[in-house]
Amino acid sequence: MPYMLLIMEPRGQRAARGEEAGRAVYERMLRFAEDLQGRGLLKLTSSLHSDHEGVRVEVRNGRPSLLDGPFAESKEMVGGFFYLTCQTREEAVTIALACPAAEWATVEVRETGPCYEGA
Numbered sequence: 001m002p003y004m005l006l007i008m009e010p011r012g013q014r015a016a017r018g019e020e021a022g023r024a025v026y027e028r029m030l031r032f033a034e035d036l037q038g039r040g041l042l043k044l045t046s047s048l049h050s051d052h053e054g055v056r057v058e059v060r061n062g063r064p065s066l067l068d069g070p071f072a073e074s075k076e077m078v079g080g081f082f083y084l085t086c087q088t089r090e091e092a093v094t095i096a097l098a099c100p101a102a103e104w105a106t107v108e109v110r111e112t113g114p115c116y117e118g119a
């Protein structure tokens with residue numbers, strides 16, 4: 001079954017960490033991804049740039065609306081993701097617990113699939 005691990009970072013954490021510590025954290029995450037890939041579990045992974053560079057897009061009643069980041073109403077931002085193939089939810093949760101990001105962020109585990117199922 002496909003699962004997405006969403007890395008939910010506190011906003012401002014990257015800037016507070018600094019470049020040297022940020023590079024060390026990134027290297028840990030790369031090693032974690034390499035291990036998952038070696039085990040045949042990893043489909044795709046990426047970190048995301050800060051939400052300062054993001055834009056939110058909505059169309060309501062035919063009218064487009066764009067909101068440039070940062071998004072003040074949110075306390076966290078999606079900092080990256082791992083897209084995995086796991087046999088069970090428990091396996092995905094076990095992987096999330098082993099993710100280095102769980103030490104400084106929240107790792108949200110979500111099964112992927114049609115949005116009309118399991119609502």
